[in-house]
Amino acid sequence: MTEILYFPSADACYLREFDGRIVERGPDHVVLDRTLFYAEGGGQPWDTGVLRWDGGEAKVHKVTKEKGVVKHYVDRMPERDEVHGIVDWGRRYAHMRYHTSQHLMSGVVWKIYGARTVGNQLYTDRARVDFQPANFTPEDLKRIEDECNRAIAEALPVTISEEDRVKIENEIGDRSLVDLIPKHITRLRVVKVGDRDYTPCGGTHLRTASEIGRVRILERRSKGKETDRITYVLESPQE
Numbered sequence: 001m002t003e004i005l006y007f008p009s010a011d012a013c014y015l016r017e018f019d020g021r022i023v024e025r026g027p028d029h030v031v032l033d034r035t036l037f038y039a040e041g042g043g044q045p046w047d048t049g050v051l052r053w054d055g056g057e058a059k060v061h062k063v064t065k066e067k068g069v070v071k072h073y074v075d076r077m078p079e080r081d082e083v084h085g086i087v088d089w090g091r092r093y094a095h096m097r098y099h100t101s102q103h104l105m106s107g108v109v110w111k112i113y114g115a116r117t118v119g120n121q122l123y124t125d126r127a128r129v130d131f132q133p134a135n136f137t138p139e140d141l142k143r144i145e146d147e148c149n150r151a152i153a154e155a156l157p158v159t160i161s162e163e164d165r166v167k168i169e170n171e172i173g174d175r176s177l178v179d180l181i182p183k184h185i186t187r188l189r190v191v192k193v194g195d196r197d198y199t200p201c202g203g204t205h206l207r208t209a210s211e212i213g214r215v216r217i218l219e220r221r222s223k224g225k226e227t228d229r230i231t232y233v234l235e236s237p238q239e
């Protein structure tokens with residue numbers, strides 16, 4: 001298992017550099033004892049960055065996670081076991097903004113329409129979320145956008161905690177996809193966006209919704225089976 005350094009709190013998601021030790025070497029990747037690099041999962045793409053050692057540097061161009069082991073794919077093999085990792089912050093921070101806004105939108109849509117989030121994918125410059133059952137009108141989209149932006153204006157705090165699985169199942173079992181998480185996992189990392197959303201997630205998130213900026217919905221597309229896909233972009237807080 002790799003120790004995941006951004007796991008404990010929203011503040012930890014803002015760490016950009018760390019020291020780690022290589023515990024395993026593959027032909028094109030290394031495993032560290034601890035990491036800040038996000039491995040692709042839950043609709044959030046992997047982090048990129050570098051691993052530095054005394055006398056050299058390797059680029060990390062892809063990160064995956066299998067059974068708790070995080071693999072950092074590198075363009076050259078580090079010559080030392082002790083490395084200093086640096087995450088590409090622009091890319092990571094964009095993912096944090098989109099991921100937190102996705103949670104917010106999922107919470108808003110659940111509260112107003114009772115539609116569950118059945119899929120999502122985020123990028124550095126846009127995101128899409130699939131809702132079911134849903135058949136949104138242009139007025140609905142305007143309302144979803146307005147409700148998201150209202151929550152952002154309220155600067156809702158984002159908190160991350162670890163909770164008992166049973167508690168989560170009782171409180172939000174219906175709307176979340178807790179049943180998809182392997183049964184042997186009894187403690188879950190939960191992300192809360194003020195009073196708007198509360199859901200198990202392993203992603204990296206903002207400390208406050210105000211850093212999201214502004215949500216602008218681009219389009220709604222029907223994906224059949226009462227499923228609607230909403231695609232949106234974020235405008236920076238200063239724009």
Ligand SMILES: [Zn+2]
Pocket residue numbers: 042099103200201202203
């Ligand atoms: Zn998430």
